[in-house]
Amino acid sequence: MNPRVLLGVNIDHVATLRQARGTRYPDPVQAALLAEEAGADGITIHPREDRRHIQDRDVLLLKEVLQTKMNLEMAVTDAMLAFAEQVRPECVCLVPEKREELTTEGGLDVDGQESRVAKACERLGRIGAEVSLFIDPDPLQIDAAVRCGAPVVELHTGEYAEAETPEAVDAAFRTIAEAVAYARKKGLVVNAGHGLHYHNTERVAAIAGINELNIGHAIVARAVFTGLKDAVRDMKAILDQARNRA
Numbered sequence: 001m002n003p004r005v006l007l008g009v010n011i012d013h014v015a016t017l018r019q020a021r022g023t024r025y026p027d028p029v030q031a032a033l034l035a036e037e038a039g040a041d042g043i044t045i046h047p048r049e050d051r052r053h054i055q056d057r058d059v060l061l062l063k064e065v066l067q068t069k070m071n072l073e074m075a076v077t078d079a080m081l082a083f084a085e086q087v088r089p090e091c092v093c094l095v096p097e098k099r100e101e102l103t104t105e106g107g108l109d110v111d112g113q114e115s116r117v118a119k120a121c122e123r124l125g126r127i128g129a130e131v132s133l134f135i136d137p138d139p140l141q142i143d144a145a146v147r148c149g150a151p152v153v154e155l156h157t158g159e160y161a162e163a164e165t166p167e168a169v170d171a172a173f174r175t176i177a178e179a180v181a182y183a184r185k186k187g188l189v190v191n192a193g194h195g196l197h198y199h200n201t202e203r204v205a206a207i208a209g210i211n212e213l214n215i216g217h218a219i220v221a222r223a224v225f226t227g228l229k230d231a232v233r234d235m236k237a238i239l240d241q242a243r244n245r246a
């Protein structure tokens with residue numbers, strides 16, 4: 001377990017801006033290199049089935065140039081598994097995907113499709129990728145992840161991020177903290193992410209047992225005003241502060 005919380009910077013929404021106009025800019029490859037220079041511990045990308053933001057070209061170029069690690073988020077489909085075998089990323093995070101959703105609405109139902117997920121984990125293990133499962137903070141899903149042989153889970157923090165009252169925020173936070181403790185007891189490495197921003201991240205980063213947070217939208221949004229390097233540094237400072245206070 002790392003003494004500090006690692007920051008995976010998700011650069012999907014740099015590509016969202018590019019795809020909005022079909023231009024060559026802004027280039028997520030350039031964004032990834034700047035994020036690494038500013039201290040990102042890894043780069044997360046999610047080539048969706050509809051390729052609404054990250055393109056195959058981005059993934060292939062990033063694999064050539066990244067100095068840290070690529071965390072490839074992908075749906076559990078044959079096409080994506082074949083693509084991962086071509087790219088050979090350091091890490092793969094299996095996520096649920098709905099074509100019409102604005103963003104990933106929940107965690108992967110590992111318990112409900114165990115043999116499919118277990119086969120995907122095995123296939124990805126053969127290319128040496130560290131596999132993580134993007135799941136809701138739910139013991140049922142954690143147990144299923146263990147049975148699938150995944151070494152890592154990423155807990156979906158969306159419910160916490162979207163909660164609208166202090167009571168709902170606290171309840172969602174407790175659910176995450178309990179899930180982290182449970183997953184650690186089961187021997188899993190525990191990451192988390194989704195909807196985290198500059199005002200709600202410190203509390204999650206302070207949970208003992210959290211290894212890495214993957215954060216994208218908020219960092220790219222801040223970068224519009226501060227530049228990407230400062231946006232990454234500001235988020236890293238929050239992670240470091242949380243660990244120092246814990």
Ligand SMILES: CC(=O)[C@@H](O)[C@H](O)COP(=O)(O)O
Binds near residue numbers: 103
């Ligand atoms: C899997 C997840 O929660 C995020 O990485 C998400 O994939 C970011 O991309 P979208 O905003 O397209 O959902």
Ligand SMILES: NCC(=O)COP(=O)(O)O
Binds near residue numbers: 044154194218
């Ligand atoms: N897996 C979560 C992620 O990569 C970042 O999600 P978001 O910060 O863009 O919501």
